[in-house]
Amino acid sequence: MLEIEDLACLKGDRLLFRGLALTLAAGELLRVAGPNGVGKTSLLRLVTGLALAEAGEVRWQGVAIGRDRDAFHRDLLYLGHASALNDLLTPLENLRFACAAAGDEVDEGTCMEALVRIGLADQLDLPARVLSQGQRRRVGLARLFLSSGRRLWVLDEPFTALDVRAVADLATTLSDHCRAGGMVMLTTHQDAPFAVEPRVLDIGAYAC
Numbered sequence: 001m002l003e004i005e006d007l008a009c010l011k012g013d014r015l016l017f018r019g020l021a022l023t024l025a026a027g028e029l030l031r032v033a034g035p036n037g038v039g040k041t042s043l044l045r046l047v048t049g050l051a052l053a054e055a056g057e058v059r060w061q062g063v064a065i066g067r068d069r070d071a072f073h074r075d076l077l078y079l080g081h082a083s084a085l086n087d088l089l090t091p092l093e094n095l096r097f098a099c100a101a102a103g104d105e106v107d108e109g110t111c112m113e114a115l116v117r118i119g120l121a122d123q124l125d126l127p128a129r130v131l132s133q134g135q136r137r138r139v140g141l142a143r144l145f146l147s148s149g150r151r152l153w154v155l156d157e158p159f160t161a162l163d164v165r166a167v168a169d170l171a172t173t174l175s176d177h178c179r180a181g182g183m184v185m186l187t188t189h190q191d192a193p194f195a196v197e198p199r200v201l202d203i204g205a206y207a208c
């Protein structure tokens with residue numbers, strides 16, 4: 001279970017939100033909602049431990065995430081809103097690098113299967129710099145197929161630049177993860193056809 005208690009976020013000298021609390025249990029999909037600049041990405045960065053909270057605490061399985069980072073990161077998949085690809089590398093090389101950096105040992109064939117499954121069969125050998133925005137997004141999303149063992153998926157704008165079919169496929173993948181006992185926390189400004197009913201967290205309710 002993910003627990004967030006009395007969280008406050010400071011950016012520069014501006015308090016974005018405070019008093020934010022929630023729990024996310026196995027099987028739940030949480031959509032973090034709110035207008036541009038309200039603090040959705042900032043919240044995800046606090047939840048993943050990439051940024052430090054001004055106040056409050058984030059706990060994973062009852063333990064503050066800062067106390068046992070390794071255990072938390074073994075259970076976490078975080079995909080930021082930028083595609084974060086090396087333009088000189090192919091999708092396959094990028095995916096293998098991302099897996100290795102996260103500590104996942106995934107062989108080339110398995111990575112290739114994930115890329116084909118995400119719709120990049122014809123782009124396997126191209127340098128990332130020539131990919132379209134949607135194709136770049138898909139390279140990152142291919143990690144979802146290699147991360148079913150990571151229970152908590154935190155995804156910042158995962159639907160951006162995807163076509164209608166890809167949005168539906170991604171919604172299915174995320175719903176399947178929840179149905180298998182995983183948890184998803186995401187931001188998005190668009191509707192997606194989830195098979196599980198998302199909970200919605202409106203950060204505006206905690207804005208300062």
Ligand SMILES: Nc1ncnc2c1ncn2[C@@H]1O[C@H](COP(=O)(O)OP(=O)(O)OP(=O)(O)O)[C@@H](O)[C@H]1O
Pocket residue numbers: 011012013014016034035036037038039040041042043
């Ligand atoms: N140094 C700073 N001083 C003051 N405000 C800052 C500073 N750095 C960031 N901010 C503000 O913090 C907020 C960060 O927003 P964040 O990226 O978390 O929003 P978001 O809800 O994800 O937005 P979007 O929907 O546009 O992606 C923005 O309003 C930004 O202007």
